[in-house]
Every structure is written in C-alpha cells, then in structure tokens.
Amino acid sequence: MTHGPLAGVRVLDLSRVLAGPWATQTLADLGADVIKIERPGTGDDTRQWGPPFTTRADGSPGDAAYFLCANRGKKSVELDIASPEGSAAVRRLAADCDVLVENFKAGGLKKYGLDHASLSAINPRLIYCSITGFGQDGPRAPQAGYDYMIQAMGGLMSITGQPDGTPGAEPMKVGVAVVDLFTGLYAANAILAALLHARATGEGQHIDIALFDVQAAMLANQATNFFVSGVAPTRMGNAHPNLAPYQPFPCTDGMVVIAVGNDGQFRQLCAALGAPDLGTDPRFASNADRIAHRAVLTAELSSLTAACDMAGLMSRLEAAGVPCGPVNTVDQVFAESQAAHRGLVVEQTRPDLAAPVRTVASPIRLSRTPVAYDRPPPALGADTDEVLRTGGAGRDS
Structure with missing residues (x-):
C-alpha cells in the first residue's frame, strides 16, 4: 500500500x-x-x-x-x-x-x-x-x-x-x-x-x-550583494559577508558557531561572556560597525571563548538567548538527542x-x-x- x-x-x-x-x-x-x-x-x-x-x-x-x-x-x-x-x-x-x-x-x-x-x-x-x-x-x-x-x-x-x-x-x-x-x-x-x-x-x-x-x-544574497554594490564577493572563510559576529569561535575542546542576528543579541553575547563593555563599545554599536571592525571584534571574542569548554559556553549563550551550536562531525550529528x-x-x-x-x-x-x-x-x-x-x-x- x-x-x-x-x-x-x-x-x-x-x-x-x-x-x-x-x-x-x-x-x-x-x-x-x-x-x-x-x-x-x-x-x-x-x-x-x-x-x-x-x-x-x-x-x-x-x-x-x-x-x-x-x-x-x-x-x-x-x-x-x-x-x-x-x-x-x-x-x-x-x-x-x-x-x-x-x-x-x-x-x-x-x-x-x-x-x-x-x-x-x-x-x-x-x-x-x-x-x-x-x-x-x-x-x-x-x-x-x-x-x-x-x-x-x-x-x-x-x-x-x-x-x-x-x-x-x-x-x-x-x-x-x-x-x-x-x-x-x-x-x-x-x-x-x-x-x-x-x-x-x-x-x-x-x-x-x-x-x-x-x-x-543559489548565490542568493551574494548575488544581490554584487548587484547592489557592483563588487564581486570574495572568499571569507567562515565569516559572513553581511553579519558579525557570525562564525565559529574556539573553545578548549572544539569550536562553537555563534550566530548574532541583531544588536540586542550582540549585547547579550557580550554580557554572557563577562565583557558587557564590548556591547557598548562604539566600534561595535551596530552590525555595520561590527562589519567595519570585524578583525578586532573577532580577536576580542575569540580570546574570551578560548577559555571556555564547548558545553559550558553553549549553556551560557543559550540562557542569554544567543543562537549557537557545536561544529559536529557526521557521527556526532546522529548522536545528538535532537x-x-x-x-x-x-x-x-x-x-x-x-x-x-x-x-x-x-x-x-x-x-x-x-x-x-x-x-x-x-x-x-x-x-x-x-x-x-x-x-x-x-x-x-
């Protein structure tokens, strides 16, 4: 049937x-x-x-x-x-x-x-x-x-x-x-x-x-980035062309992707990492500011996450309402409780x-x-x- x-x-x-x-x-x-x-x-x-x-x-x-x-x-x-x-x-x-x-x-x-x-x-x-x-x-x-x-x-x-x-x-x-x-x-x-x-x-x-x-x-936003700016996008590794921070960050036992989609989430991220001053730093006040100062922002956040284990970091970020997830291997995907x-x-x-x-x-x-x-x-x-x-x-x- x-x-x-x-x-x-x-x-x-x-x-x-x-x-x-x-x-x-x-x-x-x-x-x-x-x-x-x-x-x-x-x-x-x-x-x-x-x-x-x-x-x-x-x-x-x-x-x-x-x-x-x-x-x-x-x-x-x-x-x-x-x-x-x-x-x-x-x-x-x-x-x-x-x-x-x-x-x-x-x-x-x-x-x-x-x-x-x-x-x-x-x-x-x-x-x-x-x-x-x-x-x-x-x-x-x-x-x-x-x-x-x-x-x-x-x-x-x-x-x-x-x-x-x-x-x-x-x-x-x-x-x-x-x-x-x-x-x-x-x-x-x-x-x-x-x-x-x-x-x-x-x-x-x-x-x-x-x-x-x-x-x-499939080029989606990358194609329209080109149509609007006239500049062809280039390779950026794990960084996002339109958002920051939006990439993997190091931990003591692996890497965690942190996906900040708005200014409020960014401030919550900084507070959860014990660095609320970063959330009010004028260099990082808006997403456009964070894109302009991406390198220094990534370095600041990486120094904070590198002292954390993955489970502890994700627990803190989830409690703060910051989207995050582990960088899993294929076997780990199917071992997830979800x-x-x-x-x-x-x-x-x-x-x-x-x-x-x-x-x-x-x-x-x-x-x-x-x-x-x-x-x-x-x-x-x-x-x-x-x-x-x-x-x-x-x-x-």
Whole structure:
C-alpha cells in the first residue's frame, strides 16, 4: 500500500547519479509510485561509486553507500532503452505515468523516441522533467554538466574557502554535491506545480531544469550583494559577508558557531561572556560597525571563548538567548538527542543484504499525510518482472 499526499501519482525515472534521483526520491517519500529504469547488468552509475559498499547475505560486496542515499522508495527495472524492445517498453510505461524525469544530454533521448515531443503525443497529460547541466537551449546546451564544475563555473567556489593571503587559500567546493541536491529539490517543486496544473487542465508540460541556473539562483544574497554594490564577493572563510559576529569561535575542546542576528543579541553575547563593555563599545554599536571592525571584534571574542569548554559556553549563550551550536562531525550529528527525537535515521531491510539499510529521513513533516518509507533502495532489477508484466497499465495500490 502506497501512502502519502502523492499516492496514485506514477513517476517514470530515467535519471541517474544524484540530481534526478534526489528529485524522484522526494516524490517517493511523499507517496508517489516511482519506477526507476536502469541499465541491464550495471544499473545506476552510483551503485559502483564506492567504497564503502554494503555487504550481501553471501558476504560479497553489494551496492555502494552513495546509491542508497537517493533511491529509497523506488522500484528497479532493468531495460536497455537503446534497443527497440527497451524503448518500446518505456513508451508503454510512459503512457500510464503522470511524470517522467530524465537527465540525459539535451536532445539525447530523441533518437529513441523518448523525447518530450514523442511521449507527450502518446500521453498529453505527461509532465516531462529534463535535468541537464545548462538547459535545453543556449550556447552551452549540448555540453555535459557535473556538480563540481558547476560549483566552479557558477561562482560558488569563488566565495567558499579561506581568504587570499591566508594559509590554505584557494577556491573550495562544498563537502556535498549541493548543486545536484538543490537541483533535485527545484525539480521536485516544479513537478508538484505542474501536477496541480495537470489536474486542473489535463495538460502536461515540459520542465527544463539546469544545474547552472540553479547554482546562479543559489548565490542568493551574494548575488544581490554584487548587484547592489557592483563588487564581486570574495572568499571569507567562515565569516559572513553581511553579519558579525557570525562564525565559529574556539573553545578548549572544539569550536562553537555563534550566530548574532541583531544588536540586542550582540549585547547579550557580550554580557554572557563577562565583557558587557564590548556591547557598548562604539566600534561595535551596530552590525555595520561590527562589519567595519570585524578583525578586532573577532580577536576580542575569540580570546574570551578560548577559555571556555564547548558545553559550558553553549549553556551560557543559550540562557542569554544567543543562537549557537557545536561544529559536529557526521557521527556526532546522529548522536545528538535532537536527531534521535526527530527520528532522522530510517532503517529498512532488504533480503539480499546482510544488514539493514540506513538512510537519512526526509525533513518533510506533514500533519495529515506524513511521509512513509515503504521500500528500501532497490536491488538492481528487483521489480523488472512485476512492472513489465502489467505492460504499464497497473498502478501501485
């Protein structure tokens, strides 16, 4: 039984790696019936993106952990879409689907008769979402795009990392593929909007999502800083371009991020650190003043926090109403009491694996139609016979 607000919505997933699968996993978490089409024998590239790998019941290596992160809740069907039989099977499935998601190069599916024009002629209500590096048009449309290169080309690396003239100064990528993840979320949002339109009108449409466009949108306040000032932002390490103090500070046993958002919080911070005079110092009276004197302010505050342990400092700041938090390692994230209380780890079993599969829960919390985790990330081809036996005519129920 499929649960959730998207119960009854059928999604054909021709995507692989991360951006597309992240979008379709979001839809699956919300109750959609997602059919993942994979290359026979090898499947999604990320099944081999390890170590680490899972362990099969017979002790042999299974899927890479990377694959598990973005493919929960789906059925896996092995099909060679380059063969006449495979492309015909995809067309049969598409005739009974509400949504199709693909991340081939622009125009790459046309030769198989699986492009938007061909499939919308079969199913006019189909929502066809194309995810590419640069979109369906423009001078770079034919080029492939990958998260890392888009972080570089789209400006994110130019504002990430230590400032010039300091140790380790160089443009730096983010520690996870954030452009892919944002792209998946934008794609899922666009699909939901298109579903509303389709239900009202019976009309599908083509969604064109580009990683480069998404990265530009992700620049957010940094882009508008440039538009207003005419000056391109630069790397500032852990400092914030528009707020101070808003960065990690040293303690005896680690680092704590202090996030001051207004002048009142700054005065409360100074009082909590036993230095109320800093809160009335004219150099630090307003946020703009603190930005102008950031270096001396950071040095003053660091000398105070460096004498504190993390737990003691956070206890004092929380009591004073100053936002703060520890700089956690990944294992410490899931050891947090808040993580346990919110159920941030999903554990599912798969018959072919020796141990349960653990993934991070969806952050979506709906009071009436909660997320349900009905299927673990699938074994390659686990649902081929079941799905193809129906010829695309049946829906999950």
